[in-house]
Amino acid sequence: MTGTLEEIWPPSGLVVESGDLRMTALREADVPEVLDVVAGGIHDPSWTPFAFPWTDAPAEEIPANYLRFFASTLARTQGGGASIELVVRRGGRVVGVQAMNGADVAGSRRMETGSWLGLPFQGQGLGTRMRRMMCALAFDGLGLDAVTSSAREDNAASRRVSEKVGYRETGRGQAERRGVPTPEVYFELLPEGFVRGDDPVRITGADQLRRFLGLT
Numbered sequence: 758m759t760g761t762l763e764e765i766w767p768p769s770g771l772v773v774e775s776g777d778l779r780m781t782a783l784r785e786a787d788v789p790e791v792l793d794v795v796a797g798g799i800h801d802p803s804w805t806p807f808a809f810p811w812t813d814a815p816a817e818e819i820p821a822n823y824l825r826f827f828a829s830t831l832a833r834t835q836g837g838g839a840s841i842e843l844v845v846r847r848g849g850r851v852v853g854v855q856a857m858n859g860a861d862v863a864g865s866r867r868m869e870t871g872s873w874l875g876l877p878f879q880g881q882g883l884g885t886r887m888r889r890m891m892c893a894l895a896f897d898g899l900g901l902d903a904v905t906s907s908a909r910e911d912n913a914a915s916r917r918v919s920e921k922v923g924y925r926e927t928g929r930g931q932a933e934r935r936g937v938p939t940p941e942v943y944f945e946l947l948p949e950g951f952v953r954g955d956d957p958v959r960i961t962g963a964d965q966l967r968r969f970l971g972l973t
């Protein structure tokens with residue numbers, strides 16, 4: 758045998774835990790459980806928070822599209838790029854996904870965070886906690902120099918989470934949403950600005966991932 762899945766593909770071995778939240782690398786076997794949360798809704802359908810409006814697809818197309826998206830995260834983790842998708846569970850139940858992406862991770866030493874929660878799980882502080890957990894992975898686990906984020910100007914919850922975690926606004930621009938240029942706000946967090954939560958964060962698998970991504 759050439760090795761375990763975690764040895765072959767170190768991103769799959771990531772576990773980040775804090776309080777009653779546990780974030781693990783998205784695996785094919787997680788997809789049905791994640792899709793149950795997607796089916797319950799992530800946002801008001803009259804609006805989309807996402808630059809790529811994947812939740813706008815007809816309901817019957819979303820499951821296979823999501824599996825294709827999972828496969829694309831593996832394909833994007835090469836040649837300096839990395840796409841880390843962590844399934845977030847509270848008390849064992851999936852509540853959402855916390856992601857971090859970068860095109861030239863070793864060269865730039867920075868990655869961009871993104872996340873979503875099912876509607877029943879929003880507005881309870883979970884988005885702030887899971888973003889803090891990802892930032893702990895970024896700085897303590899991977900030794901990144903900066904983490905970035907962007908949000909629609911009218912996405913008050915996402916912007917507020919960035920502010921609470923210590924990101925500072927770096928600029929404004931426009932991104933296409935549903936084919937319409939929409940005002941965007943860009944944020945950056947440096948290690949010294951990171952506002953941590955009260956619960957300690959435990960990280961498993963970061964050293965292996967750090968080597969895998971060339972972040973020595």
Ligand SMILES: CC(C)(COP(=O)(O)OP(=O)(O)OC[C@H]1O[C@@H](n2cnc3c(N)ncnc32)[C@H](O)[C@@H]1OP(=O)(O)O)[C@@H](O)C(=O)NCCC(=O)NCCS
Pocket residue numbers: 799800806807871872873874875878879880881882883884885886907908909912913914915917918
């Ligand atoms: C963005 C998201 C992950 C945030 O997670 P959350 O658990 O809802 O956020 P939290 O409860 O941790 O904190 C939200 C903060 O925003 C504030 N907030 C939420 N909605 C708000 C609104 N409409 N106006 C002003 N503030 C708002 C909350 O009051 C809270 O701040 P506070 O602690 O100072 O009171 C979640 O709302 C979500 O999944 N939204 C849909 C998908 C999405 O927008 N993803 C991000 C794409 S950029």
